[in-house]
Amino acid sequence: AQSVSQHNHHVILSEAASLELGCNYSYGGTVNLFWYVQYPGQHLQLLLKYFSGDPLVKGIKGFEAEFIKSKFSFNLRKPSVQWSDTAEYFCAASSNTGKLIFGQGTTLQVKP
């Protein structure tokens, strides 16, 4: 069955620390990968996406992610986090059926 797994459920960092959130997927065939962010009290917004081409994708607010096909991974990174990055982060994947499946989410708390 198709699935998405996020390893870290709750991450606490100090401002300026580097961030890496893990995401693994289990899909056969073509896969499209996404990272969404949900700030407190708001709905989901797209951070970045991977369809094809360069496996290193850059998104908004300084985030990037790398698609490693051999590891079935799509980890999210940011070199230096800010207090305003406090939010919940979701990895998601879709195949050619139109169904988007989400991971469990990672809550990031950045301490000023």
Added chain:
Amino acid sequence: NAGVTQTPKFQVLKTGQSMTLQCAQDMNHEYMSWYRQDPGMGLRLIHYSVGAGITDQGEVPNGYNVSRSTTEDFPLRLLSAAPSQTSVYFCASSYGPSLGYEQYFGPGTRLTVT
């Protein structure tokens, strides 16, 4: 464009009551989906639609019905509400395969079933 709109924003139901959560989009997207968000479980797909007149089940369809009579609207019906359906519900619409089904989300409906 309003994007994806959902009504109501908040709703309290008693066990056994029925209701319909409304969702509309004005982006002419073919694909629409309903998710529920529960703490520690991420977003789980309830039902989705690949076009008017076509719907299919997601990961957690039991207790919910959908229909898609127009491209714009995709209502979600709770047939007989149960406390386990207390959740935040998000509707989303998306482009098709050429853009990898990138989804746009509505603001959500917070439902409490007592």
